[in-house]
Amino acid sequence: MATDPAELIHRAQAWLAEDPDPETRDELSKLIEAEDTDELAARFAGTLQFGTAGLRGELGAGPMRMNRSVVIRAAAGLAAYLKAQGDGSGLVVIGYDARHKSADFARDTAAVMVGAGLRAAVLPRPLPTPVLAFAIRHLGAVAGVEVTASHNPPRDNGYKVYLGDGSQIVPPADGEIAAEIAAVRSLADVPRPEAGWETLDETVLDAYLARTDAVLTPGSPRDTKVVYTPMHGVGRDTLVAAFARAGFPAPTVVAEQAEPDPDFPTVAFPNPEEPGAMDLAFATARDRGAAGVDIVIANDPDADRCAVAVPAPGTPDGWRMLRGDEVGALLAAHLVSKRASGTFATTIVSSQLMSRIAAGASLPYEETLTGFKWLARVDGLRYAFEEALGYCVDPEGVRDKDGITAALLITELAAELKQSGRTLTDLLDDLALEFGLHATDQLSVRVEDLSLIADAMHRLRAQPPTALAGLSVTRADDLNQGTETLPPTDGLRYYLSGSPEAGIEAARVVVRPSGTEPKLKCYLEVVVPVPSAEALPEARTKADATLASIKADLSEAAGI
Numbered sequence: 001m002a003t004d005p006a007e008l009i010h011r012a013q014a015w016l017a018e019d020p021d022p023e024t025r026d027e028l029s030k031l032i033e034a035e036d037t038d039e040l041a042a043r044f045a046g047t048l049q050f051g052t053a054g055l056r057g058e059l060g061a062g063p064m065r066m067n068r069s070v071v072i073r074a075a076a077g078l079a080a081y082l083k084a085q086g087d088g089s090g091l092v093v094i095g096y097d098a099r100h101k102s103a104d105f106a107r108d109t110a111a112v113m114v115g116a117g118l119r120a121a122v123l124p125r126p127l128p129t130p131v132l133a134f135a136i137r138h139l140g141a142v143a144g145v146e147v148t149a150s151h152n153p154p155r156d157n158g159y160k161v162y163l164g165d166g167s168q169i170v171p172p173a174d175g176e177i178a179a180e181i182a183a184v185r186s187l188a189d190v191p192r193p194e195a196g197w198e199t200l201d202e203t204v205l206d207a208y209l210a211r212t213d214a215v216l217t218p219g220s221p222r223d224t225k226v227v228y229t230p231m232h233g234v235g236r237d238t239l240v241a242a243f244a245r246a247g248f249p250a251p252t253v254v255a256e257q258a259e260p261d262p263d264f265p266t267v268a269f270p271n272p273e274e275p276g277a278m279d280l281a282f283a284t285a286r287d288r289g290a291a292g293v294d295i296v297i298a299n300d301p302d303a304d305r306c307a308v309a310v311p312a313p314g315t316p317d318g319w320r321m322l323r324g325d326e327v328g329a330l331l332a333a334h335l336v337s338k339r340a341s342g343t344f345a346t347t348i349v350s351s352q353l354m355s356r357i358a359a360g361a362s363l364p365y366e367e368t369l370t371g372f373k374w375l376a377r378v379d380g381l382r383y384a385f386e387e388a389l390g391y392c393v394d395p396e397g398v399r400d401k402d403g404i405t406a407a408l409l410i411t412e413l414a415a416e417l418k419q420s421g422r423t424l425t426d427l428l429d430d431l432a433l434e435f436g437l438h439a440t441d442q443l444s445v446r447v448e449d450l451s452l453i454a455d456a457m458h459r460l461r462a463q464p465p466t467a468l469a470g471l472s473v474t475r476a477d478d479l480n481q482g483t484e485t486l487p488p489t490d491g492l493r494y495y496l497s498g499s500p501e502a503g504i505e506a507a508r509v510v511v512r513p514s515g516t517e518p519k520l521k522c523y524l525e526v527v528v529p530v531p532s533a534e535a536l537p538e539a540r541t542k543a544d545a546t547l548a549s550i551k552a553d554l555s556e557a558a559g560i
Contacts, residue, residue, distance in 0.1 A: 008040045012062070015044075018187045019061065021068040021104070028061035050074060050178040052170055052373055053515050056149055056158035059100055066101070066149075066157045068108055069187060074159055075109040075145075076190045077181030079116035081173070082142055084180075087164070088117055090142030093200075095123040095132030097148040097234050097302045098260035099157050102126065105147040108192070115191030118142075121198040126234045126260060127205065128303035129160070130402035134208045135200075137166040137399075151231075151271035151300040152517065154264045166399040168373035171487070205238070211397040212242045215405045217338060221415035222247045225294045227285045228407075229254035231270050231277065232261040233301025235403060242404050248411055251297070254284045264301070272298040272307030272321070272389065282309070282317040295414050295424065299403040305389040306403035308410055310424050322424070325351035325440045327410060328385035329431055330424060331393060334413040335383050336361045342382025345375050348479075348486070348493065349510045349523040350387040353431065353438035360435070369489050371515065372400050387440065387523065429536060436505055436527045437536070439543035443522035443551045445560045453513045453520045456558040460492055460511060465557045469549035471496040471507055479512075496550075498527075503542050505529050509554060520560060524550050 012032050019025045031039055043062030048055055048070055055074055057066045082090065092113045096106035106122055113120040121139065123132060129146050136144040144162040152158070161169050161177065169177065184190065226243075228251035230236040236258055243251055256266050257280060264270040267277045278298060285293040296309035296319055308327050312320035322330075332344060332354045343364040346354050358365035363382075368374035372392065375384040376399040384392040390401030393409050410424075417423055432438075447453060464476050477483065479491035491512035498505045505527040514521050526546045528539040 005035070005037045008037055008044060009035065011044050012040050015062060015069065019067070019069050020072070020187070024061035024067045024069075031061070047182075050077070050174065050181055051515075052168065052174045052371065054158060054160045054169070056152065056156060056516055058155050059157055066159075068101070068104060071105045071159060072108050072112055072187055072190055072192070073181050073184045075112035076116070076184045077177050078143065078145070078161060079113055079118055080180040080183070081177045082118065083116065084176075087142040089119070090164070091119045091121060091139060093121045093123070093132065093135045093139055093141045093144045095129065095135070095144070095146045096126055097129070097146075098126040098262055099147075099149060099301070100154075100262045101157055102147045105157065105159065106145075109145050109147070110197035111192040111194070112190060114196035115193050119197075121200050123204065124200050124202060128235050128238050128299075128404060130304055130398045130400060130404060131205060131208050131238065133162060133166055133398045133400040133402070134211065135204050136162055136164065138204065138207055146302070148302040150302050150304065150516070151269065153269055154262060162400075167376035168371070168400065170373050170377070208397075209238070209241055209245055211394065212405050212408055213245060214397065215394050215409050216246055216412050220412050221419045222412070223249070223418065224411045224415040225249060225288075225292055226251040226411060227254065227281055227288065227293050227296045228252065229257045229278075229281045229298045230260075230303065231267065231272065231298055231301055232257050232259070232264045233270065233299060233303060234260055235299035235301075235303030238303065239299065239404050239407060242408055243411075246408055248408075248415075252284060252288060252293070254281050256280050270301045272300060272305070278307070278309060278319075278321060279317075282319045286318055294418060295411070297407050297411070299407070300389070303403045304401045306391060306406040306410070307389050308424070323440055324385070324387040324389045325353065325438070326428060327389070327406075328387065328391065329353045329357060329438075330413060330427060331385065331391055331406070331409055332357045332383060333427060333431060334409065335393070336363070340382050343378055343380045345378040345381055345384040347371070347375065347386045348491075349512065349521075350385065351438045351440050351525055352508070352527075353435060354385070356435040357431070367485070369486055370512065376400060429533065432530045432536060432539070433533060437530050437539045437543055439526050439528065439540070439547060441524045441547040441551065443524065443554060445520045447518050447520070450518055452560070453518070456520055456560050457490065457492070457511070457513065459559050460557060463557070464492075465494065465553065468494070468496060468509065468553045468557075469507070469546050470502075471499055471504065471546075471550075502546070503528060503539070504546055507546065507550065509550065511554075511558070520558070522551075522554055522558075524554075526550070
């Protein structure tokens, strides 16, 4: 890290000399002219690290920001890696969302690939990430790149890399690509022709949409009234087209959030999980009044995640957001009812309810590390989900989370239940009666100073809790060591004893730094036996109180 002011200015001037973007050149020139060494130090403290999430960071000038210089280097590193793997003449397909600079980053990537001797094809316009994941295998590509920061704040962008199997990169590929990126000496060494790549037409989207029908049962009910928000992202046109093909009524789209807008003006964070993000969707549903709305659906801005809300009479909004774990269990139960075969999988931070659903149906079940880069690689995969609103319901078509096909499948389930006078909430009650109430919550702390996350993890490792909410910690796993089934990762997992007196069967806590945001995330789960339907309200009260107590004790133990 350069700390000497003169050295900082020198490094910034060297970066400026080869920056191809007038906007970031102007930005950096002003910082140099003002001799703003604090800001320059932040931007030149290292380089944005390429990992299993690819790249993600704040837009701006310098090696610690997302910009065209960083993307060109990343593309050159990926091209060099592909050539080293013997794929030097293969096709790389590139998709992008509607964020600031996404189209520029996609075009730069295509130019670098062509300049390196590969072939490149760019999706015709900003489209959902699952369309890119589908296109890789559909077109026989050796790799794919999606330019997106998913549900991050407006100031961010990112660069997600897939290999030819259609799934995201995992070690050791990420490290090998990172090494090739580091080997790029100068942008002058990276050929970038002005043309030579293909811009795909709508046939690739048509092929994806044709595939979406496969997740539904022919002849199943389709009478579900949906309010939908793409949250200023790129999901609307694709989801509306998929609904039309399937024969569902056209969803009512939240007008204020219908158009792609990289500034996301109506939400603090364009993530359906964030407080307030669904307010406009709920208002639209209430405005429908007598017309009736069965469910509310939201995609995140690149439409790989799907959020679902159900009517909740008596609450201020009149609607309740389902947790990702709840939607995951509902989809699992729906697929079991369709006699699906193959492995059901989820991650170590998601609810354990699906393990019981799979066991009840005599289906194989697996748990992986967090992220679809791991879930997509499960042998014989039929269905996968993770609690962060990600669902893979058609792994043969898209080996990644897909918010479009997940929306179709949950809408079909709602229609089937509606036909018999029931709701998604009723089915959740059935699952609690059969398998126990699996209540989940999350302690999520966003920080400006990343060292606070490292400090919290160190504190928990140095002084691990022996009890949380009065429940003894019966087993503590430091996931840094890896397990028989999991590679090493920075995480901690605690299994807690039950308490027959308190009516608690078991509990579990997983703590990990987020891989995509400056957050420490703690995932909590409590299992409460439910002997009868009449006992459900009391079980929920017990679970909520226990989760709140675990959260308070864990916060104290971690010092957050």
